[in-house]
Amino acid sequence: MAAAGRVGDGPLLRRILIAVAVTGTLVFLLAPIAVIGALALGSGIGAFLDAIAQPETLHAIGLTVLTAVVVVPINVVFGICAAWAIAKFSFPGKRLLLTLIEIPFSVSPIVAGVMYIFLYGAQGLFGPWLQEAGVQVMFTVWAIFLVSLFVTCPFVARELIPLMQAQGSEEEEAALTLGASGFQTFVRVTLPNIKWALLYGAILCNARVMGEFGAVSVVSGNVRGQTNTLPLQVELLYNSYNTVGAFAAASTLAVLALLTLGAKLLLERHGHVGEALDAAPVPSTRLSLAGDRA
């Protein structure tokens, strides 16, 4: 059958679609990043480095990395637990749990921040109780960790659930009958089967944690040099007309994002190599059994 007969496959349409995609990427995505770089470096590399070396900016970078270091592992563990429960067990309320995990996708981060204020703030539900215990949650790094966890909660679980559902439990059952303990089964059978999806989820989670603005800005209190993450610092510098500083901080954030993106690309290539290996055609050495390839 002629390919030209297929809907949406005309040469003209193809060119238009490619042009739209490429132009859109250039105008909406690449241009802003180029501008950030240009403005940050516009007053010379010295000014750029000076701007970065501001103690407050350095602190913001540190806090951002710390947040990622705390939040991503927690999310990885949570994601594995949730995905395992949902993919391999059947229990009442499973669908509800799946929906609940996805709430952060549909809730605006600002709303998330406000919810945490309502819960843990001085006038919040747990406020008096926390005050009595002498624990300050709001406007500290703990609040930043908490909202970041909320916002990125579905990232790892969402990557794992479809994969684990598709893979089923047979390999785990096989490991069990072969005498493996639960831990051995997890480390030697389950984890290798989900590692690419897991890393991919962790990278997405990391990117989101580092870039999160809305929720963090509500709960962090914007204390300079204390609870300002990099995105907040960018805004702060920009609002105080420190253009070079703002763009330098922004470019640092952009670099962090690009590193994440690079890691993701690398992973995808790796993942594809794995898939290619799985699908590799095989010369069958036993002709009599060659007819039954799954």
Add this chain to the structure above:
Amino acid sequence: MSITVRSLTKTFGTFTALDGVSLEVEKGELMALLGPSGSGKTTLLRLIAGLEFADAGTILFDGTDTTHLSARERRVGFVFQHYALFRHMTVADNVAFGLSVLPRGRRPDKAAIAARVKELLELVQLGHLAGRYPAQLSGGQRQRVALARALAIEPAVLLLDEPFGALDAQVRKELRRWLRDLHDEIHMTSVFVTHDQEEAMEVADRVVVMNHGRIEQVGTPVEIHDAPASPFVYEFLGHANKLDCRIDGREVAAGGWSAPLARVAPAAADTPAPAGASAAAVAYVRAHELELLPESRAPEAAALAVVRHLTARGGQVRVELSRRPDGAVLEAEVSRAEADALRLTPGTPVAIRPRALRLFAA
């Protein structure tokens, strides 16, 4: 090792998968669990393996209660329908898995494991593929790797869940024979699940026919073939005609044919229906027990039919018949010589008469 199953019951929600099943698998025996889907055969196998746990009943291995032991503690070799090979490990690593997860004290050293893996791969004739990944093997090869992997832990019993279910007909036949030979070689107590009666009959020492979570019949393939114990077994094995008939005193009659019970169903003749009070019954007549006669020489008490279709099978001819006048479809099996003598072609009218039948209450 022998396996004893006593009054095993298992439900999934409102579905009763097993309903008080008792069974004895003897040491060194190769047993088939045969039945349609939903008959409970796979559930029974998974209960024996410890992959599921029964609601009631007990399972004994060599007289020792294993009902509450986990799959890990039971030392069973389990072969899954879809192989369940570890996809990220080579064939050799798959086979070595069971040995490499042993506690440090009981784990053989690397060289010993490698030697054992080599030996097992030779046993399943896959020594040359040790370095491949499962995705690079054909279905038949994968299933043999799965078998080698299960045998590596020197299991007490070998359990196979539809081991050839995912393979095509040619490979299936070959692997079947191969499994039979392997079993004759290693004599391990083995149970396999299948829905293919030909497979069960060809491979197993004994066959368990299951239906709706219960056992319908246990016996050697010959016993089951010659004397199906229930209407279900007759219908599941196929090639049997079901006749609605009436028993009147010492006579049985169906569709224009009648005969003394003592001649066609001696077992039923001992308990005839009281004379005068006729009772409805169901009779099963196997294809080869349905006699064909030329219409011209039709005896008084024979039914009449027309040949619809003929299929040659080796020395036998399978004859599809349409009974007159009601058009009921019947199946007969006669030798080539008989078919030639009767000059059977589609459309030939014949008289039919069961030589033997088995009666069940309607």
